[in-house]
Amino acid sequence: MSINKITTAAVQAGINTDQHHGAVVAPIYLSSTYSLKGFNDKREFDYSRTGNPTRATFAQAIATLEQGSVGIVTSTGMAAVHLICQLLSTEDLVVIPHDCYGGSFRLFTHLAKRDLFKLIVVDQNDEEALAKALAQKPKLVLLESPSNPLLRVVDIEQVTKACHTVGALVAVDNTFLSPALQQPLLLGADIVFHSTTKYINGHSDVVGGVVVTKEQALGEELAWWANCIGITGSAFDSFLALRGLKTLPVRIKQHQENAVQVAAFLKNHPAIDVVYYPGFTDHPGHDIAKKQQSGFGAMLSFEVTGGVNSVKKLFDNLTLFTLAQSLGGVESLISHPQTMTHAGMDEAARLEAGIRDSLVRISVGIEDIDDILADLAYGLEQSQNA
Numbered sequence: 322m323s324i325n326k327i328t329t330a331a332v333q334a335g336i337n338t339d340q341h342h343g344a345v346v347a348p349i350y351l352s353s354t355y356s357l358k359g360f361n362d363k364r365e366f367d368y369s370r371t372g373n374p375t376r377a378t379f380a381q382a383i384a385t386l387e388q389g390s391v392g393i394v395t396s397t398g399m400a401a402v403h404l405i406c407q408l409l410s411t412e413d414l415v416v417i418p419h420d421c422y423g424g425s426f427r428l429f430t431h432l433a434k435r436d437l438f439k440l441i442v443v444d445q446n447d448e449e450a451l452a453k454a455l456a457q458k459p460k461l462v463l464l465e466s467p468s469n470p471l472l473r474v475v476d477i478e479q480v481t482k483a484c485h486t487v488g489a490l491v492a493v494d495n496t497f498l499s500p501a502l503q504q505p506l507l508l509g510a511d512i513v514f515h516s517t518t519k520y521i522n523g524h525s526d527v528v529g530g531v532v533v534t535k536e537q538a539l540g541e542e543l544a545w546w547a548n549c550i551g552i553t554g555s556a557f558d559s560f561l562a563l564r565g566l567k568t569l570p571v572r573i574k575q576h577q578e579n580a581v582q583v584a585a586f587l588k589n590h591p592a593i594d595v596v597y598y599p600g601f602t603d604h605p606g607h608d609i610a611k612k613q614q615s616g617f618g619a620m621l622s623f624e625v626t627g628g629v630n631s632v633k634k635l636f637d638n639l640t641l642f643t644l645a646q647s648l649g650g651v652e653s654l655i656s657h658p659q660t661m662t663h664a665g666m667d668e669a670a671r672l673e674a675g676i677r678d679s680l681v682r683i684s685v686g687i688e689d690i691d692d693i694l695a696d697l698a699y700g701l702e703q704s705q706n707a
């Protein structure tokens with residue numbers, strides 16, 4: 322689907338579907354339970370943990386945007402990851418990237434410690450290490466591209482092919498780009514998942530997640546588990562996230578336009594040692610990103626000259642950027658992965674993944690670009706003062 326078609330699908334999701342009153346926008350159904358028509362005669366919905374009309378509308382919208390068959394809306398992004406873990410048994414092997422989202426890393430390593438499955442952590446850009454891991458015939462391979470916070474890119478199509486030859490399922494975390502910029506199922510993946518907390522809702526007022534499968538049967542198996550373990554998302558969150566989704570493509574356009582300028586500004590700045598942004602032609606993942614994404618996104622990270630002291634001074638002198646976890650909201654956010662998003666990883670694993678104390682991550686918002694650049698310019702200048 323082109324971004325134009327995605328724009329239409331996102332805006333039209335649930336529009337004019339109300340049979341009862343003709344509400345143009347899909348109504349919110351907060352009822353926890355639904356009456357039976359009569360003895361042993363169920364309607365489509367019976368209990369909101371199992372199924373809810375508002376959640377179903379949102380799930381269908383994301384499944385459409387991701388070109389999948391089944392969408393399952395979960396209470397958080399981590400619940401989406403945990404749901405995928407239900408496919409695993411004790412003898413199964415899972416392969417995860419060494420630089421995945423800190424919460425995913427924590428979940429997989431701690432469940433593996435309890436022997437719920439076997440785990441290998443690899444640098445998925447290291448072809449030899451990846452081939453060695455795949456030779457052990459994993460049941461599931463997790464991909465995250467671009468990765469958080471270093472924006473490393475993996476070739477989803479190529480890695481998926483290699484995984485499929487050994488019979489592994491491939492699940493891709495698409496949170497950093499959203500379906501507006503990348504559609505992993507079209508690149509061959511079996512499962513795509515999101516923290517909808519980020520770009521999909523886009524307004525930093527919902528925590529949620531979604532899993533979409535390519536195949537109907539796998540989707541039904543996961544939907545069964547979602548009800549069984551009780552991690553489905555609420556009607557109210559689904560309503561808000563569906564509202565956010567409608568403007569996803571237009572927000573993404575503005576996010577990206579700003580990010581290109583921020584990246585260029587940071588690249589030439591004397592207070593910065595290195596900028597990680599896949600849009601740069603010298604970024605190691607640039608060509609792959611160009612091939613599999615329809616844009617470079619609006620997340621970037623950089624290392625400040627002078628280490629953590631300079632980082633602290635930078636944060637102290639910003640006014641437009643808010644120092645906060647999370648990303649993908651309309652407002653610009655700045656964070657320090659070592660002490661924030663990736664604090665759940667131990668020091669050795671963090672350094673192995675390349676996350677140093679001088680690293681700063683930003684989620685470029687949709688404010689006026691002149692204001693964004695002026696804020697960064699002032700903060701960076703102050704960061705170098707004694």
Ligand SMILES: *Cc1c(COP(=O)(O)O)cnc(C)c1O
Binds near residue numbers: 398422494517
């Ligand atoms: C935030 C995030 C998650 C976890 O989602 P929550 O909604 O916070 O539970 C997973 N993956 C990535 C890439 C994220 O940024």
